[in-house]
Amino acid sequence: MRKILVTGGAGYIGSHTCVELLNSGHEVVIFDNFCNSSPVAIERITEITKKPVTHVYGNILDQQAIEETLTKYQCDTVIHFAGLKSVGESTQNPLSYYENNVAGTVKLLQAMAKCNVKNLVFSSSATVYGEPQFLPLTEDHPLSTTNPYGSSKLIIENILRDLYASDESWSITILRYFNPVGAHSSGRIGEDPRGTPNNLMPYVAQVAVGKLEKLTVFGNDYETKDGTGVRDYIHVTDLALGHLRSIEQIGASQCLEINLGTGVGYSVLEIVEAFKAASNKDIPYQFASRRAGDVASCFAAPKLAKDILGWEAKLGIEQMCQDHWNWQYSNPKGYSLN
Numbered sequence: 001m002r003k004i005l006v007t008g009g010a011g012y013i014g015s016h017t018c019v020e021l022l023n024s025g026h027e028v029v030i031f032d033n034f035c036n037s038s039p040v041a042i043e044r045i046t047e048i049t050k051k052p053v054t055h056v057y058g059n060i061l062d063q064q065a066i067e068e069t070l071t072k073y074q075c076d077t078v079i080h081f082a083g084l085k086s087v088g089e090s091t092q093n094p095l096s097y098y099e100n101n102v103a104g105t106v107k108l109l110q111a112m113a114k115c116n117v118k119n120l121v122f123s124s125s126a127t128v129y130g131e132p133q134f135l136p137l138t139e140d141h142p143l144s145t146t147n148p149y150g151s152s153k154l155i156i157e158n159i160l161r162d163l164y165a166s167d168e169s170w171s172i173t174i175l176r177y178f179n180p181v182g183a184h185s186s187g188r189i190g191e192d193p194r195g196t197p198n199n200l201m202p203y204v205a206q207v208a209v210g211k212l213e214k215l216t217v218f219g220n221d222y223e224t225k226d227g228t229g230v231r232d233y234i235h236v237t238d239l240a241l242g243h244l245r246s247i248e249q250i251g252a253s254q255c256l257e258i259n260l261g262t263g264v265g266y267s268v269l270e271i272v273e274a275f276k277a278a279s280n281k282d283i284p285y286q287f288a289s290r291r292a293g294d295v296a297s298c299f300a301a302p303k304l305a306k307d308i309l310g311w312e313a314k315l316g317i318e319q320m321c322q323d324h325w326n327w328q329y330s331n332p333k334g335y336s337l338n
């Protein structure tokens with residue numbers, strides 16, 4: 001049993017991970033400033049797990065607050081989700097991305113070092129692979145980035161590798177997520193994007209529920225099965241279980257990078273069809289030109305996660321769409337006004 005500080009634990013992936021950690025008997029302390037989430041998510045975590053969740057309202061830039069929290073709750077491990085994640089916004093306001101993501105992580109690491117808490121699981125992204133030079137993407141694929149959000153993730157990865165090289169008493173697992181979608185099977189927690197969604201699945205879900213008129217498919221001239229972009233969508237519960245396995249594996253001196261993906265790619269049109277089937281709703285769409293910065297195809301080699309963590313994704317595209325729809329349908333306004 002571990003006592004885990006979960007930064008960003010009220011967010012989309014963090015809340016699902018807290019559910020799985022609590023269900024497996026771990027203790028969780030959420031550290032979040034709700035800049036992209038709602039306190040209602042924490043109430044729902046308690047509702048689902050029937051376990052108490054400690055929550056500290058705080059910013060990861062506040063090193064002292066982190067130190068006090070680590071000490072007060074005697075945490076032995078940190079899962080670090082807190083950060084900003086919108087690619088478009090990061091190109092408009094790069095400094096806030098470098099401040100929140102990079103400087104915030106440095107503060108967190110300094111607090112951890114000071115409190116002698118040296119077990120860390122970090123949320124990275126497949127974005128650090130840049131334009132794929134080969135597929136599926138293995139962890140040793142060259143790293144590069146095309147926007148400030150991606151750069152912030154790559155800088156943090158490099159900081160973690162440097163930190164480990166300087167002090168091998170750390171145990172660090174860098175998880176590179178592919179495309180998280182879906183929601184908890186209860187329909188009580190899920191992704192609650194602010195404003196119009198940028199990502200495919202939440203956009204499709206809002207078309208299905210009637211909040212948005214139609215989907216714009218960015219590009220139908222890629223060299224893919226039907227001309228539309230192909231991605232490795234992964235159910236957020238599978239992702240959460242990947243964190244649980246990482247927590248249970250962490251401990252020995254290590255600094256690992258591990259993909260969390262399914263290894264299977266679906267096109268935009270395949271997602272539309274799967275979501276139509278799950279929701280029984282029509283999903284009108286129109287084609288438009290390619291979105292700047294998008295790649296044709298991106299999917300993971302998931303073998304290392306299986307070898308090291310004994311983890312593999314179990315839930316297929318039907319379940320991803322069904323659970324995403326269940327959440328969207330029963331919470332059309334997300335966490336507000338419910």
Ligand code: NAD
Binds near residue numbers: 035059085123
């Ligand atoms: P999210 O925005 O739902 O959750 C992030 C949480 O961190 C939010 O609750 C937010 O309030 C909190 N937060 C942000 N800055 C903070 C700060 N300075 N101090 C305290 N709390 C702060 O995002 P998510 O989808 O759950 O993503 C979690 C992590 O995984 C992020 O680091 C993200 O970059 C990474 N990631 C996400 C995806 C994805 O598609 N969702 C893909 C790859 C990697």
Ligand code: UD1
Binds near residue numbers: 198219228294
């Ligand atoms: C996005 C992020 C990436 C992050 C990843 C995982 C961008 C540019 N990139 O990538 O940094 O690591 O999520 O969360 O935001 N699509 C449409 N219409 C839409 C939205 C998307 O056709 O309205 C298409 C895209 O062109 C792409 C696919 O759907 O082919 C998936 O898009 P999206 O959900 O935004 O994820 P990524 O582009 O993979």
